[in-house]
Amino acid sequence: GESVGLHLPTLSVQEGDNSIINCAYSNSASDYFIWYKQESGKGPQFIIDIRSNMDKRQGQRVTVLLNKTVKHLSLQIAATQPGDSAVYFCAENIVGRLAFGKGNQVVVIP
Amino acid sequence: GAGVSQTPSNKVTEKGKYVELRCDPISGHTALYWYRQSLGQGPEFLIYFQGTGAADDSGLPNDRFFAVRPEGSVSTLKIQRTERGDSAVYLCASSSGTSGRSRNEQFFGPGTRLTVL
Numbered sequence: 001g002e003s004v005g006l007h008l009p010t011l012s013v014q015e016g017d018n019s020i021i022n023c024a025y026s027n028s029a030s031d032y033f034i035w036y037k038q039e040s041g042k043g044p045q046f047i048i049d050i051r052s053n054m055d056k057r058q059g060q061r062v063t064v065l066l067n068k069t070v071k072h073l074s075l076q077i078a079a080t081q082p083g084d085s086a087v088y089f090c091a092e093n094i095v096g097r098l099a100f101g102k103g104n105q106v107v108v109i110p
Numbered sequence: 111g112a113g114v115s116q117t118p119s120n121k122v123t124e125k126g127k128y129v130e131l132r133c134d135p136i137s138g139h140t141a142l143y144w145y146r147q148s149l150g151q152g153p154e155f156l157i158y159f160q161g162t163g164a165a166d167d168s169g170l171p172n173d174r175f176f177a178v179r180p181e182g183s184v185s186t187l188k189i190q191r192t193e194r195g196d197s198a199v200y201l202c203a204s205s206s207g208t209s210g211r212s213r214n215e216q217f218f219g220p221g222t223r224l225t226v227l
Contacts, residue, residue: 008150034215036218041220042220042221043114043201043203043218043219043220043221044153044201044218045218046215046216046217049215089152089153091152095166096141096158096165096166097143097155097158097166097169098143098145098153098155098216099155100152100153100154101152102151102152103150103151103152
């Protein structure tokens, strides 16, 4: 099928290395942010979230950093695996609806 | 357990025709969302239901688009007089939360790929 990642910024990373994906958001009133992973032909899958009163949150192999001063989010993936190859979107929660940023494609090189 | 399901997975139609896209949310989820995703873009919000009522339909692009959720579970997105620009993947998501709550994880279905010829 068609690739969701067509024409997207692409990060190529060696298997086992760490990946960092960045995202700028627009609304300073947003109180909740989420990172989603989307594989080709599938819907977005929740990875990790963070509230605006935090600046860092860790999950399994993933860490999200929030810098409200410059309205910037990042997702760090430790020890990247082939299964991490996908398009990654950040989203901000605006009164219940999600506003998605432009995606970043991650390609893991075995 | 079962996730969000959407039918059909693919729909090809001709310009000017009417289409219906169906979403079955996770059982017990009161909130349901429709998004549209064009190639290479992130999902774009269309409409949000809390129970049976549309709590926010500000994302619907024009009056050709309409959605219902008559019993507070299954939802149908209806598009009249389809245009080629309507071609996209239509995603449905559901959550157990309510609008305004900070933590409101949305679970997405696989989407319906609509192609208007």
